[in-house]
Amino acid sequence: MIDIPETVSSIKQAAEFTGLSEDTIRYYEKIGLLPYADRKASGHRTYSKHQLEGMVFLTRLKATGMTLEEMKHFRKLYERGEASLPQRVSILIEHKNRIQNEIDRLLETQRIIDYKIDNYNEVLVNPDLNKKWKSPFAD
Amino acid sequence: MIDIPETVSSIKQAAEFTGLSEDTIRYYEKIGLLPYADRKASGHRTYSKHQLEGMVFLTRLKATGMTLEEMKHFRKLYERGEASLPQRVSILIEHKNRIQNEIDRLLETQRIIDYKIDNYNEVLVNPDLNKKWKSPFAD
DNA sequence: TCTTGACTTGGAGTGTACTCCAAGTTGTAT
DNA sequence: ATACAACTTGGAGTACACTCCAAGTCAAGA
Secondary structure, eight states, X not given: OOOOOSEEOSHHHHHHHHSOOHHHHHHHHHTTSSOOOOBOTTSOBOEEHHHHHHHHHHHXXXXXXXXXXXXXXXXXXXXXXXXXXXXXXXXXXHHHHHHHHHHHHHHHHHHHHHHHHHHHXXXXXXXXXXXXXXXTTTO | OOOOOSEEOSHHHHHHHHSOOHHHHHHHHHTTSSOOXXXXXXXXXXXXXXXXXXXXXXXXXXXXXXXXXXXXXXXXXXXXXXXXXXXXXXXXXXXXXXXXXXXXXXXXXXXXXXXXXXXXXXXXXXXXXXXXXXXXXXX
């Protein structure tokens, strides 16, 4: 990962460092997933390193299947301060479990794909075998 | 997995055995992802075990991130017969690699979540530590 | 025969997450 | 001073994958 400067003073740079698009950053702010960003005198958004890291963490949660609504909820808990810590922990634990289930599902599908690739390769070597696998896409 | 009978004679049963909804099955047929299903004299759809297994395989590809368009492409190759075998193998290999990348990403996010959970727990034990972690959502 | 329920069709509507646009403002280089 | 790029806003449009609906047909039981 690129290392993030202490502050950036344009949405373009924020996009560059977080991997989000400029439009997506504005959209997230619009729906309340990101807090209203500080503006310069010109009205342009500025971001601290702190905020950029938060955005990167959001992209990770999203990339692992958390919805924008769930992330908004998490953010609201964060804003309520320390009292919400236990709730935040349990959300993270639950999300971690979801990720684990997803991993298990992916591994199983990899096994099935391997099986199909093996079948395909056998048919490539000996086309007469073709009739043996009647399963769709497998023969 | 439930075992699938040799044939089913309604879309309801097909839905039951594949896990897809009736509407989704009709939708897949409409967009050409599934071939036009055989109909009884009444016009009701019937499906062979062969076809049901194909539908289950589609759900796996979809659950692991393949789009409907990509699946349509794969299906068309399948319909072109044996000559498309090498192409189908390479699509499967590529998809398997995508799954691997996804798994790697999920594992990395799990590690990050673990790190955050640890931080949270430390703060829960000793609230004074709270100032140490300035990273959003992490403190 | 009549009702009930499962099915058929084409097409409209939904939810999520963007993505783009028009009109206007500001900052920088020549 | 002027051009031009980068930014601002509210709001409209898009892509994907369904999901629902209305109107009609068909099969089986009371």
